[in-house]
Amino acid sequence: MQPPITTKPPATAEKSPAPEPPRFREMLMWWRRWTVLVAAIWIQASTGTNFDFSAYSSDLKSVLQISQSRLNYLAVASDLGKALGWSSGFALSYFPLSGVLFAAAAMGLVGYGVQWFVISNFITLPYFLVLVSCSLAGLSICWFNTVCFVLCIQHFTSSHSLALSLVVSFNGVSPALYNLVHESISPSSASSLYLLLNSLVPFFVSALALYPVTTKPSLDTSPSHGISRHDSHVFVSLNVLALITCFYLLFPISLSPPLHLLGAILLLVLPLSIPVLVFAFDYLLRDSCLGHQSSGYVIVDMDEPEILKGLASDLSSDRKRREEIEIVKIGDEHxxxxxxxxxxxxxxxxxxxxxGTIGLVYSNNLGQIAQSLGQSSSDAKTLVTVFSSFSFFGRLLSSAPDFTRKKFELTRTGWFTIALIPTPIAFFILASSPTCRMTIQTATAMIGLSSGFIFASAVSITSDLFGRNSVGVNQNILITNIPIGSFVYGYIASYLYESNTNSGTKSVVSDSVVCVGKECYLRTFLVWGCLSVFGLVSSFLLFVKTRSVYHRLDQNRF
Structure with a gap:
């Protein structure tokens, strides 16, 4: 009789061998998921085109020969397109994600392209059609954002807040990138080049991102049991790289503009290699450590399915409870x-x-603010770069609640409240000393930092409070305040701006009246500062009312 073959498994189980290297196919699937995130980063980095409006707004005002109020309506029209951003959610119900992406690219191509033809004097259009082209360009930005939101939620279900914070942060780098391209092509070229770049670059980037965007989400893309640890390491590495990119674009470097631009492009391409490098480093480090020590911590990741099961059971019991008492709580789907x-x-x-909306309107008026203080167009571009760079940094900070959850018991809405504090302070600083160049740059940096955090954290807060599955529609409902605020705040600014032209502080440039002097925006800064204080109070009340919601979310998570 032959010996039984069931005597070896216990012996092999006692040896607890080190885990085998991941198979190439599994590793490739895991890497492809991260290429989706990198593609979303590229899309966001190229579609923050609304931030460079102030770089060409003065020339647009001169070519169209319009007043400050009518120029403000162009900015409102761009933001009004965002009020129709909910249409992208309905488009996803009938068309694939790649189709929505290229529809957004086509809208931006036409919207900004028409404006470029107008400002370059190739064609002459009535004011109404220019308004329509601005609205179409603004709508394209919302469609791009929806594509990125869906990609993050589909491919990073358990860490979508980290993915969203990282991806949205790169939207703030667009003005700095476009400024580098502008300087690389020709520093003395007309500001109309910004409109041409706004039209062509997003379309080109959408073509590059097509292959990752078509990647189907997988329920199990992990190459090993330690995927959650690897994911956290990759997110940390990507955030560090994003921070390096921020400082690289913010601080002047003794490089020619083409070399500076090349370095920025390399920093945007480098994230493709981060997942592979991090995973290889983690595997080598684990292999060099004692087997029983490293395997003892894998149990944390092994318990994750149990947590998800507990969460699913809690959700099912909550669903039954809602059906019984017909009440939907904050945190459920709305x-x-x-x-x-x-x-x-x-x-x-x-x-x-x-x-956040006040910060966006402030950025739209940077060109006129610099012009009213007698600064050159290069100074206006510097202010745009400062605002966008610190907005980028603020967007990166929006991931702080996810990294510091165990150290600081502060909810995401609490961070939101803290992020609003610099805005009123900055406006009051501007009102007290608007002519100092350093004061303007410091206040601009503070407003950019605050608004950047708000823009990036809003998606995660909407998901936390009103349901993750409904975030696409609910977030677009939330940002309807942008066109409303753009009109209200812009009207206040233009009315006070033009009222000061009657006091003798004015000049005429190409048949358009330009206000000159610190009084042009003095009262505007005071009004905006008082309104931002009201926003700070509202955010604090929101923080008080939602603490119990985040406490319940933390209980379900752990």
Missing amino acids: SLSLLIRRIEFWLYYLAYFCG
């Missing part, structure tokens, strides 16, 4: 009818309206 009946939503809406 339809539009439920959303607009929530006091928390309106506090959130007001905080965003009086915080």
Whole structure:
């Protein structure tokens, strides 16, 4: 009789061998998931085209021979396109994600392309059609954002907040990148080049991102049991790289503009190699450590399915409870009818309206602010770069709640409140000393930092409070405050701007009246500062009302 063959498995189990290297196919699938995130980063880095409006707004005003109020309506029209951003959610119901991506690229191509033809005097269009082209360009930005949101949520279900914070942060780097391209092509070229870049670059980047975007999400893309640890290491590495990119673009470097631009492009391509390098480093480090020590911590990742099961059971029991008492709690999925009946939503809406939206309108007026203070167009470009760079840094900081959850018991809405504090301070600083160049740059940096954090954290807050599955529609409902705020704040600024032209502080440039002097925006800064204080109070009330929600989310998580 032959000996039994069941005597070896116990012996092999006692040896607890080191884990085998991941198979190439599994590793490739894991890497392809990260290429989706990198593609979303590229899309965001090329589609923050609304931030460079102030770089060419003065020339657009001169060519069209319009007043400051009518120029403000062009900025409002661009933001008004965002009010139709919900249409991208419906488009996803009928078209693939790649189709929505190229529809956004086509809208941007036409919207900014028409404006470039107008400002370059190739064609002459009535003012109304220029308004339509601005709206189409603004709508394209919302469609791009929706594509990136869906990619992050589909491919990073358990860490979508980290993915969203990282991806959205790169939207703030667009003006600095476009400024580098402008300087590399010809520093003395007309500002109309910005419109040409806004039209062509997103279309080109969309073509590059097509292959990763078509990658289908997989329920199990991990090459090993330690995937959650590897994911966290990759996210940390990508955030560090993003921070390096921020400082690289912010601080002047003794390089020619073409070399400076080449370095920025390399920093945007480098994230493709980060997942492979991090995984290889983690595997080699684990292999060099004692086997029983490293394997003892894998249990944390092995318990993750149990956590998900517990969360699923909690969700199912909550669903049954809601069916019994017909009440939807904050943190559950919210339809539009439920959303607009929530006091928390309106506090959130007001905080965003009086915080991030004011920062966006301020950035749109940077060209006129610099012009009114007698500064050159290069100074205006510097202010745009400062705003965008610190907005980028603020967007990176929006991931702080995810990295510091165990050290600081502060909810995401609490961080939101803290992020709003620099905005009123900056406006009051501008009102007190608007003529000092260093003061303007410092205040611009503070407003960019604050608004960048708000823009990036808003998606995760919307997901936390009103449901992850409804974030696409609910977030687009939230940002309807942008065109409203753009009109209200822009009208206040233009009205006070033009009222000062009657006091003798004016000049005429190409038949358009230009206000000159610190009084042009003095009262505007005071009004904006007071309104941002109101937004700060609203965000604090939101923080107080939602602490229990985040406590419940933390209990479900752990």
